[in-house]
Amino acid sequence: MxxxxxxxxxxxxxxxxxxxxxxxxxxxxxxxxxxxxxxxxxxxxxxxxxxxxxxxxxxxxxxxxxxxASLDHNQLAELYVVRTELEGLAARLAARHAAPEEIRVLREMVEEDRGFLSDPEALSLANRRFHKQIHLASHNRYLVQQLDLVHRTMALLATTSLAVKGRGETALNEHEAIVAALEKRDGEAAHLALKNHISKAFETRLKLDALSVRI
Structure with a gap:
């Protein structure tokens, strides 16, 4: 080259x-x-x-x-629709294809990430690592590529929803539910747990944006 x-x-x-x-x-x-x-x-x-x-x-x-660039309300909604579906699919495939070692790593991540609850920026980075690990555990290169594009666009959000009081602990509990489903190799439960997690994140994001609006 x-x-x-x-x-x-x-x-x-x-x-x-x-x-x-x-x-x-x-x-x-x-x-x-x-x-x-x-x-x-x-x-x-x-x-x-x-x-x-x-x-x-x-x-x-x-x-x-x-x-x-920045994302307006409609772009944000469109992004979360795509993210929810793709992440849910990744969880379903991970339940089927992830190696036992990959699931153990995810379990360790959830436990270790509780140490970042007082640091939203560090928790945000840890959150991205956790999601990336699920993407990789799906063992579908094309899905990983599309999720990389989605998460790259997420960088256009100026703040992390994990900075909202209580959201960090709730998000880690949601991660716990995702990993528990993966450990059981329950694709449907993993799919639903991941989609619920993204839905709650979107809801928190909307509330955060609403508070920033000046009337």
């Missing part, structure tokens, strides 16, 4: 990661020259990375500038 191609890939991954971890948040302007200096990459792969992120709707135009 050429140096140019490596640079392009690295630049894309660097900018995407910066959005993903919240260094750049919805509404932030991304300047090609500043990004090139920050990441130590030439401007050409940065420009191509920004164009790629724009085609994926992670960036949007504000005049001549590119800014990190």
């Amino acid at each position: 050429s140096e140019h191609k490596n640079g392009q890939k690295d630049a894309y991954a660097l900018v995407l990661s910066a959005i993903d971890v919240g260094i750049y948040r919805p509404g932030d302007r991304l300047v090609e020259s500043e990004l090139a200096e920050q990441f130590g990459v030439s401007r050409t792969p940065i420009r191509e990375a920004l164009q790629r992120l724009e085609t994926q709707s992670l960036l949007t135009r504000d005049g001549r500038s590119l800014i990190v």
Whole structure:
């Protein structure tokens, strides 16, 4: 692979990661020259990375500038519809195909993640790891690819619903129910538990957004 191609890939991954971890948040302007200096990459792969992120709707135009996109109410609802169905399918397949070791890892994650209840950002990262592990345990590469796209778009949410008082503990209890169903190899129960988990997360997100509205 050429140096140019490596640079392009690295630049894309660097900018995407910066959005993903919240260094750049919805509404932030991304300047090609500043990004090139920050990441130590030439401007050409940065420009191509920004164009790629724009085609994926992670960036949007504000005049001549590119800014990190944000999700309106309808986009958020559409995203959660897709996420609910795909995540539910992943849980159903994981109940069928996950290795015993994969399920034990999920069990350990739930137990260890309780140590993050006082740190919403750390809990949010742990939550993403947990969901990713379920995706991988489905052993369906095409489903994993689609869920990667969904979770990449989730990075456009400026705050985590796990910061809402009590939501972190409730979410971990929901994770507990998902793992219990996987341990029993009950695909239907795992499917329903995961869908319920995403539904509750969406409900919390809507309440959080409602509180931010100024009348």
